[in-house]
Amino acid sequence: MTQTEFVENDNVPDVVVDDETEADDLGLYETAPSSLPYFGADFDVAGLVRRLDDNDILVPRFDPDESDDLTIEGFQRQRVWTTPRMEKFIESLLLGWPVPSIFLVVEPDGRYLVLDGQQRLTTLQSFYSGSHPDGRPFVLRDVSEHLHGATFETLSKESKRRLNNTFIQAVVIEPAGDEGRDAVYRLFGRLNSGGVSLTAQEIRVALYRGPLVDFIRELNHNSSWRLLFGAAHKKLKDHELVLRAVAMADVISQTAGEWDNEDMWLNAYKPPMAQFLNNFLESHGDLADFDRNALSSAFSTSCKLLVDANGRDGLKFAGRLNAAHIDAVLGTLIFAHQNGMKVTKDRVKETIATLRSDDAYIDWVSRSTSHRDSVYGRLRTAHSALLG
Known part of the structure; x- marks a missing residue:
């Protein structure tokens, strides 16, 4: 087919026509208050995994046509991480190296919706569970020699504690007003401009x-x-x-x-x-x-x-x-x-x-x-x- x-x-661009006014005699411009208030927060890894398991952090997925057994990840249709990339991410955390922050949106019911960081969060969840989504054991292989063959269960108590207490930075967005949801919609497209369209x-x-x-x-x-x-x-x-x-x-x-x-x-x-x-x-x-x-x-x-x-x-x-x-x-x-x-x-x-x-x-x-x-x-x- x-x-x-x-x-x-x-082909006609959207045009917003407003009265043109000067802020003062110096010709300064004043921006409107943000419809996307946000704040920074640090989440410990154990807490993130717990929230994911309890469905308090939502990683939206959407199946457009179950009859054809298609699985399309909605909202972050990026290329799914390879196993080596997942292992490198876990290794970075175990080595105490910095990792990119995540973006979360506060939903009306108080839960968090993942705006950016899906692969990082689902990788953490899989490592803690001991297996990949397809059932394969999550064993570190493409990593530093002293971590080769490790799983979450085989980490020492001290290593588990350090990983549990490792903080990942997050930008938490609280949509405000009637235009808040639309602002999130537009922000998402910008955050993902470097990924799959x-x-x-x-x-x-x-x-x-x-x-x-x-x-x-x-x-x-x-x-x-x-x-x-x-x-x-x-x-x-x-x-x-x-x-x-x-x-x-x-x-x-x-x-x-x-x-x-x-x-x-x-x-x-x-x-x-x-x-x-x-x-x-x-x-x-x-x-x-x-x-x-x-x-x-x-x-x-x-x-x-x-x-x-x-x-x-x-x-x-x-x-x-x-x-x-x-x-x-x-x-x-x-x-x-x-x-x-x-x-x-x-x-x-x-x-x-x-x-x-x-x-x-x-x-x-x-x-x-x-x-x-x-x-x-x-x-x-x-x-x-x-x-x-």
Whole structure:
């Protein structure tokens, strides 16, 4: 199977327009208070391992598709450390050498979420347990001669005590205000800029984990959706497209019938798209605002209708999967089925053909796709074509 292609063309940069004011006559500038208060802390190694074992420190993981037995580590999708690197890290601690600090985020329930330092912490946990995650004994081999063959259990009491009492520095972040979570989201991308590139959705599944993220994962297993999308995507693009469709269905539910009400549109969707999706997960993460069964049924029915109308190509635009086209068409169909509106296979087939030749619609799904005018234009056009 060829690799799925995605189209997300939004070449217009996000612009924040503010009144320009001088701090004083000298032209000094004043920065805003930080939305990410933080402090330094020293954690003893034994305490870190204990907190990991008690689930008081969270190392988020996300399995995008259990049926394919794929395991993707969310939030820190860096290359997993090799065994020699893990052993060198433990050796450094046993030798009393300094090691890099870790970044932790205080969660609402008081637990810590690992922002940076996953491999260091999981290596410690494995060494203390005596085995690697795959069951192999954790024995030091690629280390100094006097430590060769050592395990945690075979360390002397003095060596264990020194290791237990060794401190690792941490930067502990306490998100503040409504923008705190988004600031953490953006900070994570900067901290990991030197590692394997992360997608926005990979960060979301950890930072906004909860019932809605789990629900999106369940929808992603739908057989009709899998036909439309193809094989599970290792960087979670399929999850993001499901999220976008669900979010757009909610936008339509707030605005349908009031397409010319500008104030309503301003409240329903605020660009850019990435921020909008973050806010959607933040606001609806507990699924309390949705009928889970009704939404699941609407998604399943919509995907099946698209397959019945155009087969595996039911959501393709210009021969490729186009994120903006998908959120408009699938979002409209989900909205329709949530509200008991009947849409026939023939109507879907006819609508798709019409949209593919509509110059204005082509522009809305091809350029500046996260701008409000583009979102408004494609949703209104898809809604009109499908539901009349």
